[in-house]
Structure formats: C-alpha cells, structure tokens
Amino acid sequence: MPNDILILVNNTSIYIHIPFCEKRCHYCDFNTYSGLDYLVKDYINALCQEIDLIGSVCPKDFLIHTIYFGGGTPSILPVEFIEQILNHIRINFRLADQIEISLEANPGTIDLQKFISYRQLGINRLSLGAQSFDERELALLGRIHSKDDIIHAVEWGRKAGFSQINLDLIFGLPGQHLNNWEKNLLSALKLDVEHLSLYGLTIEPGTIFSEWLKAGKINDISDDFQADCYELAGELLAQNQYEHYEISNWGKRNEQGKILSCRHNEQYWRNLPYIGFGAGAHGFVNKLRIANVLHPRAYIQQLKNLRSLEFPYSPATIESRSISKIEEMNETLMLGLRLLIEGVGWSDFYQRFDEDINLVFGEKIQALIDKGLLEWVETDQKRLRLTRKAYLLGNIVFREFV
Template identity: 50%
Template sequence: MSDVYSLYLHIPFCRHRCAYCDFNTYSGQESLIPAYVKALCAEIRYVGQTAPYRLPVHTIYFGGGTPSLLPADAIALILKACHEAFDVIPEVEISLEANPGSITFEWLKAVRRLGINRLSLGMQSAHPDDLRLLERQHDFFDVSQAVRWARRAGFDNLNLDLIYGIPHQSLSRWQETLERALGLHPEHLSLYALTIEHTTPFHHWVARGLIPSPDDDLAAEMYEWADERLSQAGFVQYEISNWAQPRGGDLLMCRHNLQYWLNAPYLGLGAGAHGFANHTRTANVRGIKAYIDRLAQLTERPFPLTPATEQAQTIDLLTEMQETMLMGLRLTREGVSQQRFYERFHQAMEEVFGSTISYLVNLGLLEWREERLCLTRRGRLLGNRVFIEFVGETRPR
C-alpha cells in the first residue's frame, strides 16, 4: 500500500508579530492575502500534477502565522484545490490554527461547514501579565468566548496551546493557567516550554537584562506538575508536549503531527513551508511577495519540488534512520516500534543503533516496552540529551 500523505499549508499573515515568535510570519501585509491564496492554490495543483500518482492525503493542517485571518471563501478555494490535486480520504483530519482574538462566531460556522474539523487555539496563558509580556493580542475572556463559539459552530475536537517557563511566571500562576484551560474542556492540550530564539525581541531583552532567562529547573517542575494534573483530569500523554482525551476507545491525538513524529511523508506548501517526501527535505522561499512571484512563473521542477522551493536536500538511508529514531522517541506511549523500523528499513533497530540504545538504557533514559523503545519518565525531561545521541555522527555509537 502506498504511503498516505499529509499537507501542511503555511499562512504567514499576522496582525502583530509576538515577541517570542520566530516563525515565518509578517504583519501589515494583509492586502496580499488574495494574491497569496491564488499562489498557494497554484502550488497545491502543481505538486499534485507532478506527483508520480494521485497521492492519498489523510491530514491537512493550516498553520501560521494566523490562518484565522483568512476569510472563509479563501479557505474554501484552498480546500477545493486540495481535493482537485489529491485523493483526500473521506475521514480526513483538517486542522486550523486560530488566534482567540481574531475570530467570530459567523466565521467559525462558515469554516466548520467547509470541513475544518479540528481547531487549535493559541491560548498561551490565562494571566494578563504573561500575555502582555508575550505580546499576545487577546485575554482569557477572548479564549473562553472562542471556545463557546466553536462548540456552538459544531467543533468537537479542540486543542489549546499553552506556554510555560515564561519570565516572571511562578509555579502557582502556571497552575492557575492550566486549571482555567481544563475548565474549558478541550479534547487536546499542547504544552510548550518557552525557548528564547535568536531572532526575537525576547532574545534582545534577555541579552540586555530586561527580562530573566528561563529557569530550566522551574520549567521542569511546571512540566512534571502538569503531567500529574492532566493524568488526574483523564488526559493521556502521547508525545512529550501533547496530551489527548480518549473518545470511543481511541485517543483524540493530532493525526497530522503524528505524521511528523513517525517521520512519514508530508508536503509543506506556502511561504517558508518545509516538507519531507520522496527521501527529500524541502524548504520554500520565505517572503510573501517572492512566493507569489515564483508561483506566477510555474517553472518545471521534479516532485516534490515546486517553483517556490528554495532548498532541497536528499536524505540518505542512515540520516533517515536517525531522524526516525529521534522523532519517534518523542511519542511517549508508542516510542519506536522494532517491527515498523524493520519493515521500513529492512534492518533491525539494534543492528544499527545497538550500542547507542544500550548506553541510553543504562543511563535510565530509554526503556524497552515489549517490542518498542521508549523514553523513561526521566528521559522525557532530558529528551534533547537522548536525541543528540542519534544524530550528527557518520555512524551511530
């Protein structure tokens, strides 16, 4: 059976670029939205036409930026292009990221009718001081109102994004944020430790001593408390930063993100989007105007490249094995399956990484659960320490 694909569609528009964000986003360019949507539809159709066969697609993800800035008719055009270019399965998961302060009830009803069936709201915090420091353009009332509207519009698969380890954020303030998020009864929660990226105002503020650097010990305490509290609330952790509620015997995991963690093929389309297909990693040109101009030319490129592709790298077998290990180990319940690894690479996991695995097991960072290699509880807190052992060498340890 052919691999199923995922589509990542990048929407790079924002009303305001937040102080901690290093994503490919731009404010003040909303006038380019119609031309951008036209270019994105052209890229979708292009890669569909150059693919070796009509690709089956099981997840579509609108990321950003702020995808909720798109009018519903623009989203309809993009989804129409996806259905024309690919074999979109009937049970497709279609996720859309939204900022709580940039949506209306009418818009939510419209996009739900279009087939968007998973909504991810960037709540980040419930505390006004945290939101002010992050330069978020909403408050907790906006979040709770967005959730009410989403439910009335028919959304029954809702994620909230939260950030912990924010400068000046105490453990009790983080606990209050998580409790208020739980009070909104989401099906899914994504919890991210704040990282200071070099290109952001946060990095400049830390360098000048205007805000303190994140406290790693406090962040670890926040993470461990959240894990316990979410377990009490009926959530199941399935990835280092993600928890889901069960429904009908299944977990409401984000199927799109599972595609990344399984190192499975996905097409990244839009300005600055990254993809992985046909053993090739791709990265598109970042600028909105440059992206639009490139898609107006439609120069011939082999699959999975498109006219917008700025970088392409062929991934060799060992690198793909290494990336499969470090991505798969993020899955806290599933880990990396020996059987799946062998079926994919025709080599046993221990044949390739045996000494590295033994080393990390002896450190108490990895453990075997039947036929699966998984992070231990301690390993989840030291994930980067584990992952680095699987990359960067010509041969594994």
C-alpha cells in the same frame, strides 16, 4: 495500548503555511509578517497555483489523510480564501474519507460565524493559540487577545460543532510563579478540550524577548522552574484523564479508547511523508527534504514562473536534500522517540527499513538504556521508548540520532 499505529508509505499529509499575523508576539520567531495585508490576495492565488502545479504531477496513489493550516495566523484570512485553498486541494489530490483537517486560530481573530463556516468547509479540528489565561502574561507575550477571548473561542468552537479542540499554552515565562502556571492549567481544564499542547518558553534570537533580555528588562529562563511547571502539568493532566502521548502533547481518549491526538503532527513524529505549500513551508516526500523560499513577496514572485517540475518540486523550492537510508533511520528514532506511548516499534522499523534496529543502533541504544533513558517494552510488539526519567532529558537521547 499504542494509539492507532498504521504505517502506510503513501498516506501523506499536507501543510499549508499562512505567514500573516496582526502583530508579532514578543517571543515569536516563526516565518510570519504583520503589515503585509496588501499581499494576502496575491499570496493565496500563488498558493493555489503551487497546489495545482504539484497536484498535477503528484503520483495518483498518494492519499492525503491530514491537512494542517498553520502559520502565522490562518484564522486572520477571510473564510473565502480558506475555501479557495481547500477547493484547489480537493481538485488536485485524493483525500481519505476520515481526513483530519486542522486549522490554527488566534482567539483574537475569530467569531462564531467563522467557526460555523470552517465546519461547513470540512475543517474538523481547531488548534487555539491560548498561551495563557493571565492578562498580565498575555500582555507580556504580546498576544492580541484576552482570557475571555479564549473562553469564547472554545464556546463558539463547540457551538459550531467542533469535537476536537486543542489549546496551546506556554510555561516558564519571566516572572511567572508555579501558582500562576497552575491557574493557567486549571483554566484550561475547565474548558474540557480534547487536547493540550504545552511548551516551555525559549527566548530566540531576533525576538523582542531577546532584546529585553539583553537590556535586562526580563530575567532569563530558569530550567529548574520549567521542569517544575512540566512536572505539575503532567500530574494535573493525568488526574484529569489526559494521556501524555508526546513530550509536549496530551490528549483525552474517545469512547473507543483511542487517544484524540493530532494526527497531522503524528505524521511528522513517525517521519512519514508530507507536502508543504506556501512561503517557508517544508516537505518530506520521496526521500527528499525540501523547503520553499521564506518571504511571501519572494514566494509570489517565484510562483509567477508557472513551469511544471518533477514531483515534489515547485517554482518556490529553494532547498532540497536527498535523505540516505541511514539518515532516515536516525530521523525515525529521533522523532519517533518523542512519542511516549508508541515509541519506535521493532517490527515497524524492520518492515520499513528491512533492518534490525538492534543491529544498526544496538550500542547507542544499550548505552541509553544503561543511563536509564530508554527502555524496551512489550505491547503489540517490542517498542523502544523513553523512560519516565527521560521526559525532561529527551535532548540527550535525540542528539544521539542526529
């Protein structure tokens, strides 16, 4: 049965970007910086100003049902800064009673007291960047924490009262064997967290890994090995009651049978609105995709210009693109088909666009069905989903809807 599928246009999410890390990991190409500690205070003040500005012009029927602190390393911040940001959100926006507030934490930057404070602030979901339980792999990745730090982070999270904890893990590392990956999975399973996000390593331009690859210090990624890692994960997690609900994400079910998914990310996959605050943050709201200036220094500078703008623009906006109906329909399929159980519902699509999905995309859909990559299933409604065979071939499907 699909997981809590309710589409409300004004059910909106907030993303907060914290672009600071203690040290850049060797594989990381995110918009994050180390050595800029002296900017943190000004950055948080600018962020709160952006929240105030957008909040002051945000339509009052917007109901925020998820907030996500991502980065970067949000847990690197003193708790007072997280509190300051949440206070500004609470003053400016209407929050849902059952709001999900997630925070990404690096196991090398936290302690029990920090987690207790997070809970007191209303944060109710932790996403821990574990990546590996193997000390050699953690060093290769350039992580600042050990295996024991991950174990302590989960223990402290539980002690602080978190009942929703995610671990991120990376597979397909240079020099990794299938048994190393299996050990990582078994270590994660032992911690009995509610949610696991598993990503195949990609070597991105500009990273230390890409330099090492060019210099012949590491081997290139093997697609076959990554596929083996993915298959193994699927088998092991299914045996341990994790539901594979999105291409890279697995969640346990609660007592009511609901998958303990990441509701914030579901907002993206359902192609529903979100407002992004901070350097490099993106938003999708009022049929506009907008993006903020990347560097925290430029962001702070732009926010000095405290003019009120039309919603959802802020002084930090550097890009804005209006999304046509056909683009939005394509994106809804491209993103929604990542949801392996939910897929894209025929009725949901009709309700949202006043269009029959088969009349708009019938030929493409049929061609992918003929290739064995898509299927229609009957659940609460007719749902278009990836077939099992397509889990590893998702990109062939998604590129049809770009």
